[in-house]
Each structure stands twice: as structure tokens, then as C-alpha cells.
Amino acid sequence: MLYYIIRRIIAAILMLVVISIVTFGIFYAGPTDPARLTCGKNCTPSSIAANRHALGLDKPVTVQYANFVKGLVSARTFPDDPVFAKNNPDKVTHCPAPCLGYSPLETKLVTDIVADRLPVTLSISLGAFVIWIVLGVGLGIIAALKRGHWQDRGIVAISLVFYSFPAFFIALLMYNYLSTQWQLLPPPNYVSIFQDPAGWFQGLLLPWFSLAALFAAGYVRLTRAYMLETMGEDYLRTARAKGLGERTVIFKHTLRAALTPIVTVAGLDFGGLFAGAAITETVFNFQGLGRAVVTSVSVFDLPVIVALVLVAAFFIVMANLVVDVLYGVIDPRVRLA
Amino acid sequence: MSSDPLSGSDTLVADSREPFLEVKDLHVHFPTDDGLVKAVDGLDFTLARGQTIGIVGESGSGKSVASLAILGLHRRSKARLSGQILLDGEDLLAVSDQRIRSLRGNQMAMVFQDPLSALHPYYTIGNQIVEAYRIHNSVSKDVARKRAIEMLDRVGIPNPDRRVDQYPHEFSGGMRQRAMIAMALVNDPKLLIADEPTTALDVTIQAQILDLMKDLQKEFGSAIIIITHDLGVVANVADDIIVMYGGKCVEKGSVDEVFYAPQHPYTWGLLASMPRLDKVRSDRLDPIPGNPPSLINLPSGCAFNPRCAHRSEVEGDRCRTEVPDLLEARPGQSARCHIDAARRADIYAQISGQEQIPVQIPDLVQDPVQDQTSDQKP
Numbered sequence: 001m002l003y004y005i006i007r008r009i010i011a012a013i014l015m016l017v018v019i020s021i022v023t024f025g026i027f028y029a030g031p032t033d034p035a036r037l038t039c040g041k042n043c044t045p046s047s048i049a050a051n052r053h054a055l056g057l058d059k060p061v062t063v064q065y066a067n068f069v070k071g072l073v074s075a076r077t078f079p080d081d082p083v084f085a086k087n088n089p090d091k092v093t094h095c096p097a098p099c100l101g102y103s104p105l106e107t108k109l110v111t112d113i114v115a116d117r118l119p120v121t122l123s124i125s126l127g128a129f130v131i132w133i134v135l136g137v138g139l140g141i142i143a144a145l146k147r148g149h150w151q152d153r154g155i156v157a158i159s160l161v162f163y164s165f166p167a168f169f170i171a172l173l174m175y176n177y178l179s180t181q182w183q184l185l186p187p188p189n190y191v192s193i194f195q196d197p198a199g200w201f202q203g204l205l206l207p208w209f210s211l212a213a214l215f216a217a218g219y220v221r222l223t224r225a226y227m228l229e230t231m232g233e234d235y236l237r238t239a240r241a242k243g244l245g246e247r248t249v250i251f252k253h254t255l256r257a258a259l260t261p262i263v264t265v266a267g268l269d270f271g272g273l274f275a276g277a278a279i280t281e282t283v284f285n286f287q288g289l290g291r292a293v294v295t296s297v298s299v300f301d302l303p304v305i306v307a308l309v310l311v312a313a314f315f316i317v318m319a320n321l322v323v324d325v326l327y328g329v330i331d332p333r334v335r336l337a
Numbered sequence: 338m339s340s341d342p343l344s345g346s347d348t349l350v351a352d353s354r355e356p357f358l359e360v361k362d363l364h365v366h367f368p369t370d371d372g373l374v375k376a377v378d379g380l381d382f383t384l385a386r387g388q389t390i391g392i393v394g395e396s397g398s399g400k401s402v403a404s405l406a407i408l409g410l411h412r413r414s415k416a417r418l419s420g421q422i423l424l425d426g427e428d429l430l431a432v433s434d435q436r437i438r439s440l441r442g443n444q445m446a447m448v449f450q451d452p453l454s455a456l457h458p459y460y461t462i463g464n465q466i467v468e469a470y471r472i473h474n475s476v477s478k479d480v481a482r483k484r485a486i487e488m489l490d491r492v493g494i495p496n497p498d499r500r501v502d503q504y505p506h507e508f509s510g511g512m513r514q515r516a517m518i519a520m521a522l523v524n525d526p527k528l529l530i531a532d533e534p535t536t537a538l539d540v541t542i543q544a545q546i547l548d549l550m551k552d553l554q555k556e557f558g559s560a561i562i563i564i565t566h567d568l569g570v571v572a573n574v575a576d577d578i579i580v581m582y583g584g585k586c587v588e589k590g591s592v593d594e595v596f597y598a599p600q601h602p603y604t605w606g607l608l609a610s611m612p613r614l615d616k617v618r619s620d621r622l623d624p625i626p627g628n629p630p631s632l633i634n635l636p637s638g639c640a641f642n643p644r645c646a647h648r649s650e651v652e653g654d655r656c657r658t659e660v661p662d663l664l665e666a667r668p669g670q671s672a673r674c675h676i677d678a679a680r681r682a683d684i685y686a687q688i689s690g691q692e693q694i695p696v697q698i699p700d701l702v703q704d705p706v707q708d709q710t711s712d713q714k715p
Binding site for chain 2: 233234235237238239240241242243244245246253256257330331332333
């Protein structure tokens with residue numbers, strides 16, 4: 001078991017290194033010019049060139065990558081030129097470790113941008129995750145147990161409806177009806193949980209349900225399918241033949257086997273949460289990571305894009321690792337792999 | 338119903354041969370979209386403590402369904418059951434769900450065909466045996482674990498204290514089946530039903546498992562129902578045999594009598610179709626022509642009649658129109674056939690006479706086919 005975990009950790013680290021190289025390579029060796037953003041409308045080629053030099057963008061990609069990796073553990077300054085730093089100390093931006101880069105567009109350190117937006121994204125995503133797991137898996141189990149009856153048909157039909165609608169449509173529908181017209185849910189608004197826990201909770205209810213609706217529908221179908229598949233297994237007949245009550249057969253024997261693939265899917269979805277729910281954040285005007293990805297791509301703010309991609313990749317790789325290990329814990333047959 | 342295992346037996350042993358399990362006119366029907374599947378259509382038998390009865394039949398003859406009915410495992414399905422199943426006087430078809438659950442795994446237990454799929458892959462063997470034990474006995478986990486180790490040892494699994502914490506996939510096939518037997522016997526059941534327990538195993542392991550079951554029966558005194566399609570297994574372990582066809586019992590009696598003086602054309606066909614070491618190898622096998630009947634559209638009259646070679650022995654068209662009753666042919670043996678018992682004995686003497694061991698091996702030169710099998714020794 002230990003070797004299994006160690007092997008998985010090493011694989012995850014290697015994967016992250018490769019991802020960072022590839023991401024860096026794609027963006028910085030690509031055709032767009034980050035220096036173009038640094039000076040607004042009236043840009044002379046010489047000022048662009050000067051900015052490019054100041055940001056270190058004229059160095060080869062490999063050197064830029066090395067600087068980036070160095071910046072993860074030690075501090076960096078922008079611009080990198082020590083002479084410039086001595087002459088104009090107030091125009092130099094100091095970037096403490098871990099340094100993910102500097103966005104000339106927003107004139108902020110990328111780390112600060114991420115740090116500002118991460119709580120927002122986490123608040124929406126984690127809350128919605130809890131809701132969609134509980135709802136999706138719970139309803140899926142009910143649908144499987146009551147197969148063929150009205151509960152099953154009803155649940156499957158409703159989940160099909162939600163699954164078919166695009167995320168923004170559900171979000172707007174809910175915003176319009178649940179919040180504005182019928183006033184069942186408070187208007188969406190983000191306040192930090194440390195400032196106002198009650199306000200935080202209320203302001204997030206609508207985004208939670210609108211994001212959860214889509215995913216829950218998928219989980220209902222998945223859970224129902226895996227439950228039905230497991231319910232036909234021989235070992236359940238053995239369990240009943242031993243004299244176990246139906247409750248025990250379902251909750252101890254069936255669920256554990258049926259939920260194993262659900263854990264995998266949920267784990268991967270959880271990793272994906274850190275990329276942010278771009279559509280939901282945009283509809284409800286929350287300043288989260290997903291929103292940042294969309295805006296930074298539309299203006300080609302490369303340092304931000306690169307950093308966000310890497311943050312998302314990091315969490316997804318970590319989630320994969322956790323899921324792999326969890327799978328070994330749940331299913332003993334896998335441990336020999 | 339005229340077959341009575343007590344008839345002709347010594348009155349001194351009558352008490353020990355009190356029927357422990359009595360199945361009376363059991364019907365198990367499944368309503369499906371295609372029609373009513375009559376999986377079991379009138380089954381009667383009795384079983385005494387310490388006795389073994391073998392239920393033999395082709396796939397789809399209703400043998401597994403009958404055993405599941407005894408355990409009450411059809412209760413949550415759409416099956417319709419009628420008749421009586423008396424376990425020590427208690428009608429299992431009439432008792433409450435709670436009562437039958439308390440009996441399952443406790444007074445009566447079942448061993449299934451494929452131990453790899455019948456054991457939960459995520460729980461250790463010890464965990465599963467402990468669960469079977471603690472359901473019916475309120476003891477601590479430690480006591481239950483000791484009992485599990487004791488049972489694993491009793492069924493011949495080496496290093497039971499280590500094995501008890503292993504998972505089913507870490508056992509070999511024979512070990513798994515032993516573990517399943519250990520799990521079934523952990524509560525000292527009076528009735529053990531073994532549904533094709535050795536079908537998934539190779540022949541040498543098969544012999545070990547059957548020996549184990551016989552030993553355990555001597556030790557625990559349990560009644561055993563063994564369901565199989567393998568006549569060799571039945572000959573080895575069973576005292577009595579029931580041959581099932583199309584949901585009904587077509588022949589019933591002690592193993593010796595049924596094997597040496599079979600009374601039903603189906604049984605004749607079964608015995609004749611077995612491959613034999615004493616036959617010349619170039620002879621083809623002798624299967625029963627045709628296929629098992631659909632349980633939804635059983636043939637009218639005797640279910641075996643489309644495949645029976647001796648229909649002409651019965652006057653008129655009785656085989657096709659009238660379902661034969663299970664009548665006693667010899668003391669302690671019954672068969673469900675229209676042909677007169679004496680006539681059946683004659684027919685069988687004729688057909689079995691054709692399969693006698695050849696006194697002389699044919700001369701190798703005369704038969705060119707023999708050259709290919711020339712290493713065959715007399």
C-alpha cells in the first residue's frame with residue numbers, strides 16, 4: 001500500500017513539471033505579445049520594446065521558465081534589471097516567494113490576484129459541491145431503489161431536464177425567478193466569511209443552487225446506473241442468505257461497491273473546482289478565478305493566464321492523486337497494481 | 338403423493354429418520370411480460386437429519402429456484418409461491434419476514450456456485466464470516482473473530498489466523514469455496530443447501546470439497562441438499578436423488594436404486610449420455626436429442642415427451658395429452674411416466690444391455706480408425 005502511494009506521488013510530481021513546461025512553452029513561445037498590453041492605447045514601438053526588456057520578455061523561453069521556477073521559491077523583482085532598480089526604486093515591483101508573475105495590465109502581482117479571487121471561487125465551488133454530491137448521490141440512490149416506480153421516473157426526468165440546459169440558462173432562470181420575482185432566495189452577493197458569515201451564506205445560496213443543479217443531474221444518472229449494476233451482483237444474494245436485513249444489505253454491501261466509481265468522478269470534479277465556474281461567476285458577477293481566466297484570455301494577459309492554468313493543473317493533479325489513493329483504500333483488489 | 342422414504346425402513350431407525358425438511362407441492366411461478374414462467378411446478382420431497390439429497394437436472398429445470406424458495410429469497414421478487422415447506426414442522430412459506438431472516442444463515446444456510454462472485458470483494462473473509470456469526474449471536478467482535486478462525490481451520494485452510502484478514506481475491510478457487518462453506522456452517526445450521534458447489538472448480542479440488550462436506554455432515558449432523566447437474570457428484574455424496582425436468586420431479590429414490598435401476602426415460606438418457614472410460618473412444622457420445630423445454634410454454638402432457646424415444650409404448654396419445662403422476666415404481670422409488678413399471682424395467686434391461694463393457698478389444702487391423710487411437714490399452 002505504501003509503495004502504491006509513493007509511486008503515485010512521484011508520478012504526480014513528474015506530471016506537474018511536464019505541465020508547467022508545456023504551459024509555459026505554449027503561451028510564451030506563442031504569437032501574442034504580452035508586452036503589447038503594458039502601455040495602453042498610444043504605444044510607440046520603442047516603449048513596447050523597452051517594456052519587453054523590463055519585463056524580461058526578450059529573454060529566451062527557457063530562461064524565462066527558469067526564472068519562473070526560481071520565483072516559486074525565492075523573491076523576484078520586476079523589472080529584473082539591478083541598474084534600473086537602483087535608479088528608480090519606486091518603479092520596481094517586489095514579488096515575494098511564491099512568485100507567480102506580474103501582470104502589467106492590472107499592475108498587480110499575479111499571486112495577489114489569485115489570493116484575492118481564490119476565496120470567492122472556493123466559496124461558490126465548495127458549497128455547490130457539497131450540495132450537488134448530497135442531492136445527486138442521494139436522489140440517484142432513491143431512483144435506483146425505487147426502480148420503475150414513479151419516484152424513479154420523476155427523478156430521472158427532472159435530472160434530464162437540468163442536464164440538458166446550459167449553465168447560464170439555469171443560472172439566469174434561477175436568478176430571475178427564485179431571487180428577483182418570487183424572492184425565495186436572497187440576491188447573490190459575495191462578502192468574506194470572516195467579515196459577515198450570515199451575509200456570506202445568504203449571498204451564496206443562489207449561485208450554489210444554480211451551479212449544483214447542473215452537476216447534480218449528472219450525478220443522479222451516474223449513481224443510479226452504478227447502483228443498479230451493483231444490485232444485480234451475486235454477493236448481495238449471499239448477504240441475504242446469511243440473514244442480513246435489507247437495510248444492511250443496501251447500506252453496507254451495495255453502496256460501498258456502487259459508490260467507488262462515484263468517488264473517482266467526484267474527486268476529479270473537486271479538483272476541477274479550482275479552475276473556477278466561469279459561467280456562474282460571470283452571471284452573478286462574482287470576482288472569482290473562473291472570471292479571471294475568461295477576462296485574462298480575452299485581453300491576452302499572459303502571466304495571469306499561465307498562472308491560473310498552472311494553479312488549476314496543480315489542484316487537478318493533486319485531486320487525481322488523492323482519488324488514486326482513495327481507490328486503493330476502498331477497493332482492495334486495486335492495491336496490487 | 339405416494340413416495341415415502343420411511344416405507345420399508347427398519348422401525349428402529351425411524352426416529353432418527355424423522356423428516357426434518359418436508360417440501361409439499363411447491364410451486365414457484367414468475368409472471369413475466371412473455372408469460373408465466375413455471376419454474377417449479379409441484380415438487381415434493383423429504384429430507385431427514387444427517388441425510389443428503391441430490392437434486393439433479395439440466396439448466397433451467399428449476400433446481401436453484403426451489404432451493405432459493407426454501408431460504409425465502411423470492412420474497413422480494415414478483416414470484417408467486419404456493420405449497421408448504423416444513424422445516425422442523427414450521428412452514429417457511431407462511432412465516433413472517435423477520436422469522437425467516439432469523440432462520441437464514443442460522444438454521445439453514447446456503448453455499449453458492451461461484452465463490453469469487455458470491456463473496457463481497459471489498460471485505461475480508463474474516464469480516465464476512467464474523468458478520469454471518471454476529472447477525473445471529475450477540476457476541477463481541479473478538480469472540481466472533483476467534484470463531485471465524487476456528488471455522489477456517491475446520492474447513493482445512495492453512496494459516497487461518499493470517500488468512501482471516503485476507504480478501505477473497507487473495508484466495509485460490511478451492512480455498513474460496515472452503516471459506517464460503519466455513520461461512521455457511523459458522524452457526525451450525527441444521528440444513529445446508531449447496532448450489533453447484535463444485536462446478537467452478539477443477540476435479541481434484543472438487544473431490545476435496547465433497548469429502549469436506551461429508552466430514553462436516555458427520556460432525557455436525559446437518560441435512561444437505563446438493564444441487565448439481567453432475568451425476569458423478571451425486572453418486573459420491575448423496576443418499577437420495579431427485580431428478581427434475583421442466584419444473585417437476587420425474588424420478589425420486591435412493592441413489593443406488595436410481596443409478597442401477599432407473600425408472601424414467603429421462604434418467605436413462607442422462608446416464609447414457611455420460612462419457613465413460615470403458616467405451617471405445619471412437620464411439621460418439623450419446624446425448625438426449627432435443628433441447629430443454631421453455632418453462633413458459635411447456636409441452637402438453639408429459640414435459641419430456643418431445644424428446645422421449647419410448648412414446649410408442651403408451652397406447653393412444655397419453656404422453657402428449659396427460660401429465661403423468663409421480664407413482665411408486667419400486668419400494669422407495671417413484672417415477673413420473675405413463676409406461677408401465679414392469680415394461681420400463683424390460684426396456685431398460687434392453688438398452689443398458691447394449692452398453693456392456695466389450696469383452697474383447699476389436700482387432701486393430703480390421704478397423705482403420707483404430708490406428709489413430711493405437712495407444713489405447715485394454
